[in-house]
Amino acid sequence: MRCPRCRQSSLREEFVKEKDLTVDRCPKCKGIWFDRGELGRLLAEAPDELQIPRNAVRLQSMCPRCDRPLYAFHYPQTRVTVEMCKRCAGFWLDQGEFSQIRKARECLPQQSEPDSQTDVDGVKGALIRFIDWAIDGLMP
Numbered sequence: 833m834r835c836p837r838c839r840q841s842s843l844r845e846e847f848v849k850e851k852d853l854t855v856d857r858c859p860k861c862k863g864i865w866f867d868r869g870e871l872g873r874l875l876a877e878a879p880d881e882l883q884i885p886r887n888a889v890r891l892q893s894m895c896p897r898c899d900r901p902l903y904a905f906h907y908p909q910t911r912v913t914v915e916m917c918k919r920c921a922g923f924w925l926d927q928g929e930f931s932q933i934r935k936a937r938e939c940l941p942q943q944s945e946p947d948s949q950t951d952v953d954g955v956k957g958a959l960i961r962f963i964d965w966a967i968d969g970l971m972p
Contacts, residue, residue, distance in 0.1 A: 833896035836915065836924050837861045843896055848874065856896070862927035865896055871923050874930070875937055882908065884916050887961065891915060897922050906964065910936040913968065 835841040835858040843856035843865055851873055856865040866874075888903040895902055895917035902915040902924060912932045915924040925933070 833865065835861060835863060836865075836893040836896055836902060837863050837926065864925050864930060866923040866925070867897065868921040871925075875934055882916070882921075884918055888916075893924070895920060895922060896924075907933050909940060911967065912936065 833843045833856060835843055838858055838860045841858050841860040843858055845854050846857045846864075847854050853870060853873055855867075855870055857863070884903045885905050888905040891902045891904055893902045893915060894900065898917060898920045900917055900919045902917055904913050904915050906912065907914045910933055912929050914929065914933075916922070
């Protein structure tokens with residue numbers, strides 16, 4: 833499998849002993865590919881079944897598993913942009929993004945979790961999308 837970020841490096845299997853799980857990592861950019869369900873096995877507070885939201889951005893990066901376009905969106909209840917494949921439901925995380933998601937998800941209240949996959953319509957939704965776009969433009 834080829835790295836969707838570097839496009840030249842081959843992903844290498846890396847065993848996560850604590851979870852008895854093998855993920856694919858790029859030796860060059862240190863990004864990680866998670867097949868369907870693998871990310872949820874590593875995160876204590878992961879959503880059960882994540883779907884690509886309607887406002888996700890189609891990328892030119894291709895899925896290393898099935899060679900289909902990846903879609904970028906914020907991981908639920910975080911500001912971390914992840915890439916996901918519609919076909920195989922695999923995830924690409926750049927270096928450091930797994931730690932950012934884990935930390936953000938561990939801080940969530942236990943009892944009530946709003947559905948972050950629901951798009952907000954109208955002026956409020958437009959404003960939220962504009963603010964997200966502006967923040968993304970400021971981040972390196």
